[in-house]
Amino acid sequence: MANIKNKNNLIISSPLRGDERGAIIYFDNTATSFPKPDSVVEALNNYVVNIGANPGRSGHSLAIEAGEIVFNARNRLARMFGVKNPMRVVFGFNATDALNTAIKGFMNKGDHVVTTAMEHNSTIRPLKQLEAEGLISLTVAEADDTGIVDISKIENHITGKTTLVVVNHVSNVNGAIQDVEAIGRICKKHGIALLVDGAQSAGYMPVNINKANIDMYAFTGHKGLYGTQGTGGLIFNDSFYYKKLRPFRTGGTGSRSADIVQPDFLPDMFESGTLNTGGIATLVAGIDFIKEKDVENILKHEQHLAKHFVTSASKRVAGFETVAFNEKNVGIVSFRIKGLSVSEIAELLSEDHGIMCRHGLHCSPLAHRTLGSFPEGTVRFGFGAFNTVEEVDYAVEALEKIATIKD
Ligand SMILES: Cc1ncc(COP(=O)(O)O)c(C=O)c1O
Secondary structure (H helix, E strand, C coil): CCCCECCCCCEECCHHHCCCCCCEEECECCCCCCCCCHHHHHHHHHHHHHHCCCCCCCCCHHHHHHHHHHHHHHHHHHHHCCCCCHHHEEEECCHHHHHHHHHHHHCCCCEEEEEECCCCHHHHHHHHHHHHCCCEEEEEECECCCCCECHHHHHHHCCCCEEEEEEECECCCCCCECCHHHHHHHHHHHCCEEEEECCCCECCECCCCCCCCCCEEEEECCCCCCCCCCCEEEEECCCCCHHHCCCCCCCCCCCCCCCCCCCCCCCHHHCCCCCCHHHHHHHHHHHHHHHHHCHHHHHHHHHHHHHHHHHHHHHHCCCEEECCCCCCCCCEEEEEECCCCHHHHHHHHHHHHCEECEEECCCCHHHHHHHCCCCCCEEEEECCCCCCHHHHHHHHHHHHHHHHCCC
16 A cells, blocks of 8 residues: 655654655544545545546536446445435535524524533534624523533423524544533424534444434544545434525536526425535545454544553653543544643644644634633544554653743
């Protein structure tokens, strides 16, 4: 298997692929997973070199092949997330796009929404926009200092005007997992729709949309699903009345071309314009990769790395402190070193040690407020399927050195 090289010609560590340990260590999988499996690279290459056509438009054989890629991705996503009808998978371009499709499509004047204090800006900003425009009212349910929302608080906030509950499934700050099944039961009891931001759960842990009563699940393709950027979408469960949504984007769909009004069937109602077919080809390969490795095994592997990192760094790195770490969360660690700014730590990790991570507020000021790390934020290590214990040990050594700088 060929080694992947970055622009400086350094071999990127990729142990699950049998590569040697390289000069770059990538712990920024929570932002975007990297490296991608070889099969993902091959799928993109195959589409660009051998197919290249527009799916669902022309009738020639290349267009049909492109259409098959999209159909295969829809099928795999439906199966992966426990939905029977693959047409209920609607492609967009990332989780933000899907969340906007859901939020702006679903809300009507006078509606009330309950969301949580662990949301990413991708949900809270569209909600705040609608609130500022006087269209909706909004209540933010608090979470405890571990990032878990008390389910009874969500229920207490429901009023006669509440039509939607919006919940971030897994925090991108500390990996805290909300009990979406319990929230789904409450929503069902009150006849309210549930929208879940699955940016950090899709591919990171098993999710069953029908079983959890999730009406709309927004996913992104470039994180836990190991696809490329510019992929993602919204999945409706098998019973949700999707016609309640106004399409956020309308236009050409390749279907019903004689009609000058938007089709009202799935997935076309929400899929106007040419899709990112190359990206969707990478999703097919990414999902196959996860299936082969088994999502539960990947989760255990990433949790093991997170726990090993925290245990080892707590012993060896002076002033090391985590923010709301829990070994049962998905494999994300937010931390600081007393006496150093998070930007200094991240810069030194990158410049002196070749370790890639993200620092600051991670587009989640609400979550950082909840966890007590606002306004400076944290340094975040987000582990992926290709990371190893050796890389974690190397990072701890690097942090040991960095921690001495403050003295
Ligand atoms: C919890 C959460 N929601 C939404 C997003 C937005 O994802 P995307 O950039 O793919 O739109 C992210 C990305 O980091 C995230 O972590």
